[in-house]
Amino acid sequence: MAITADVVKKLRDITGAGMMDCKKALTQADGDFAAAEKILKEMGLAAIAKRQDRATDNGRVFVKVQKDKAVLVELTCETDFVSSNEQFIALGESICTVALEKGYRESNDELVGMVNDLIAIIKENMSLKQLVVFDIAADEYASSYIHGNGALAVLVMFKSDKPEIFSLETVKEFTNDCALHVAAFTPSYLDTSFVDADYIKEQTEIFNVQAANLGKPAKVVEGIVKGKLNKHLSEICFLKQPFVKDDSMSVEKKAAEIGKSVGAKLEIVNYAFLRAGAASCSN
Structure with missing residues (x-):
């Protein structure tokens, strides 16, 4: 059976595999499209196995917040070049979305399968290194921040007896500044009670x-x-550190000041950050 360029392209569009791999699979399958897809999958699995021992010292971190949950993800790879790849970035964002939609709190076969699918295409080892999920209660609010090209991702959790204050610009600015603070100072603990x-x-x-x-x-x-x-x-300790935008007072005291200014109690109750290819911190 003749293997045309259009057929090769169609197989590539469906599988994401390279043109030469698609042509090789179609030739091996005598032009059988379904069989060629299976061959490509088997080739990909074999490639994954060969790459599993390769170090994944580069990568990118991702963060996503929805109404009742927030997630941080660290996705690692072998090279800095791949960490900037559009498909790699799309994978990290998809993992965030799937984890939130399906309530995943740790890595599982589905998420690993998503990573393996891209390994088969890009032919570089990758790993879903960390997944951190926070629940957001009705009286809570999550602020997030991504530093640089996905080098550091931050989540900070707030709580108030009057959650409507989280729609105020003054409070929003403060919550964003707190996320910037964590990115700048990467505290080891929330408060002394956690040490x-x-x-x-x-x-x-x-x-x-x-x-x-x-x-x-x-x-x-x-x-x-x-x-x-x-x-x-x-x-x-995060709450005891001098506030990044006003070092005359601690983060804790600044939160109390902001809360008082809007007639509510405002607390920072949790935080986490992930750094690409390095240790994270959460409480």
């Missing part, structure tokens, strides 16, 4: 040794250690 007790113990011991070397009285040393610990916690 592991063992970590605080370790830091206290370090500060004790530092202060003891100063040769000060015990009470003075105790005060120095307490001050060092409080300063350290204010550097790593």
Whole structure:
């Protein structure tokens, strides 16, 4: 059976495979279109298996918010070139949409299958590395931010006794600034209550040794250690950090100020960020 350029193009349009692979599959299938599709799928699966051990140190992060849920996704790949590929970007956005629509809270066969389909086309290893989902209650609001070309994605969750304030421009500006703040300072914890007790113990011991070397009285040393610990916690805890747009007060105090100005209680209750190819933080 003659294999025309139109048939090859049709197979390519349907499968996304390269022209040469399509022609090879059609030739192997003696022109049988359905059989050629199957051959291409098998070729793709074989290619995926060969690439699974390749490092995926590049990638992109994605964020999407809908009325009752918000999602962060980290999708990794081998090269920076592919992380800017339109199909790769479309895949990340599709994973966000599917996860929200179907209520997925972690990676599963369907989402991995979506990734594998693109691996078969682009012929580069990829991975759905992280999926973070927040539920948004009726009295809550989620602000999101993407930095650069998908290098960092942020979600910040707010709560109010008067959720109608989230439609006010003053409050919207503040919630957006909080997302920018997280992107700029990437805090390790929401508040001091989230800091592991063992970590605080370790830091206290370090500060004790530092202060003891100063040769000060015990009470003075105790005060120095307490001050060092409080300063350290204010550097790593989101609510205690100096606010990015007004460093005269903490994020927590700025939230209280904004809430008071609109006659409501305004709290930051959670946050998360994902950095492409690096560690994330959420509470």
